[in-house]
Amino acid sequence: MAALQPVPSARAAQARAHGLAAAWVMLLSLVLGWLAVARPAPLSAQSMGIAWAWSGAITPESAVIVARLANGVADARLVIAPDRAGGESDALTVPATGYQKADANGLVRFEAGRLSPATRYRYRVETRAGQRLDGRLRTWFDGPFSFRIAFASCATTGSNSRVFDAIRELTPDLFVHMGDFHYLNIARNDARAFRRAYDRVLDSPRQSALYRAVPIVYQYDDHDFGANNADGTSPSRPAATSVYRDHVPHYPLQPGAETIQQAFGIGRARVIVTDTRTARAPVDSPQPRTMLGDAQRRWLEAELTRAKDAPLVIWVNTVPWITKANESTSEGWAPYAEERERLATLIESLGLTRRLIMLSGDGHMAALDDGRNSAYMEGRTKDSRGFVVVHGAPLDRWTRVKGGPYSHGVSRRNHQFGLLDVADTGTALEVTASARDAYGQLVPGLELKLRCDKDGCQPR
Template identity: 25%
Template sequence: MADWETTQWDAVNPDRDFTKQFHIMGLRPLTEYELRVEGRAFDGVSASSVLNGNFKTAPLSEELTRVVFVATTGQAYPNQDAEGGGFRMYSAILDLSPSFFVHTGDILYYDQWAKNIDLARWGWARMFSLPTNFAFHQKVPSYFMKDDHDTWSNDSWPTQDSRFMGDFTFSQGQSVFLEQVPMGDLTYRTFRWGKDLQIWLVENRDYRSANIDPDGPEKTIWGVDQKAWFMNSVRESNATFRVLISPTPMLGPYNEGEIDNHTNIEGFFHEGEEIREFLSSQDNMLVISGDRHYQYVIEDSLTGIREYATGPSTDAHARGWNASDIRPEHRYLNIVGGFLSATAERLEGRPTLTLRHHDVDGLILNEDIHVAE
């Protein structure tokens, strides 16, 4: 135990679902760490509960190293597909030994059952007590994003007036998310993983205008501050590959009647055009999207931007598009569950980013290779 660094005992917060976040500072880059979490009664002396885990920290920005990350979306409790409970994809992801994992949102679905804050918190405990989820997050560093269903309800926004969720409010949904996942000061963030990779995780619920407002220059999903932060930090980045990870799509096509995202003509198309124009001005930049309940690769004919939809966690969750409706912009389309992996590495000395769609058991369904210009 001589090499262990130890924090002081600290009380959990009963008003925040008995949670507590610890910020561990001074870690060395590209280093394997073991982690032990101990719990005890408030007036106890020795630990009555112990959990062990491990993780590896990110490399420095000048470090040339292979980085593998995985992203998915749409995780619904009734759609479990693993024997004994949980989701098969987590075992398949572990086989890739990922550097980190990104859940792009819809981590759970409040809509039908979270009619008060206690039920919402129960939903998080239920989801992360599943054997596959529990084991996975003891081993893999993870970033969590939220979308509509794990904030409040379908296509929701902060000023929405609805009684559908009973006593559970949008602001409570925002607070519960911050209780249940590791998070810094802001829910929009960027992380550097070595010389060749930087990711941006954006916030798509907290700052948005009402979906039903007329589109125009003032209508926004990201908000003024986040949008300025994103564009400035992207311009400042010298990472070879830069990846925007968004809870909702940046590119079309979309289903009739949608007004919730940047692809929708009657939704947030004006801001979408602004962001797409900016993305197209950046070298070696692409988009990963959650939300869609199917996998795709889309290439925008006007800007050349490519977007990769991760697809949902299970096949039972896969729906929302006709498999025979293949548009000119589709480079890949598959109505299946699974996940997306991305590998940044040097092959024959050339910076390469390889994106692969996998099924729930890890089988590669599609591969797309980018070589830096």
């Protein structure tokens, strides 16, 4: 006997029930997913007194580690030792005796000196009660030195994406975060809100693991400085810059400057990091507009001049440089074309065009240009070549395309980052720039191999 079929009204009721159940399942999964990303990482019993720690400002002989202690923990110390068998016998303690008192926000900043060049270290931040949080780093070498830099931008606030594991598993010597560390769009002068934003990001289990395993260079962009497309008029500016100075393990900043710019050497390469938000003029202000501000632009010009003999210069510029696809856009450097031309002309006059690689974020895509589209120097022709531009994004955010065109194309996918491998043979630098996916695999088509020396970089 055939099974009885539900009458239409029963079938409709059944469908509605299934629909409601599916909706509840979807809602529950969304809530659980949000909790997995946004909720602070549970601390182990061993590390309950220390909320987070990260390292940066690496040199051949020093490093900076910043940690935040949990409420009720007054002080801590740093113990750092070579990462090898028996390394503890050469451990250094900061401070040399006793413990360092936390500031009013629970922060302790350790400056570790007397380190050995080109050496891997383990460190631990520990409290009087024996609670500890561990990390790793490698010091640089002042001379021929091979290294790996991962770089990216744009992550949902507190993201726990698999992409952070992929970066850590590739064991870079440095992670350059090019902005949109969070998306809270704090548009007011509220230091407490910025401090909470850092806590939300650094409480993410996967991000915390990355930042303790790999030193960081971090430069904010718009969403982690103020609101979308924020510029130097943002009310958030004082809080954003002051909290950055306290929380981030950064290289020495310019005395008296409000902008956050840094420069440092790694091996025989020179890295220059510019701040494209703090002094930026609004896009509707009269020409000539400035992206960097007069003081920072003069600093950048001086840094480029000092680096003119380096076989490789890496400029970390957080926003799109190439905007030829639509020069009327308000994105990137297009509204600041006069300043862009001035800088490109200086780079060309110094002979750096063929030895400079720009790392950029903000675009919510991975992209690579070998110089065919990046030429903006005065007197350029249709055949003029600029420098290499590589975009790494987004870490964990919706995708879109900004700027271009790019000679090697664009990958509009989520969970991406860039990788810069530099192998120094002593006579030349073998450089490979590439884009990677959430598992660290090469994004097809987005790879460029160069050989760089005093005469410039050539494809290899």
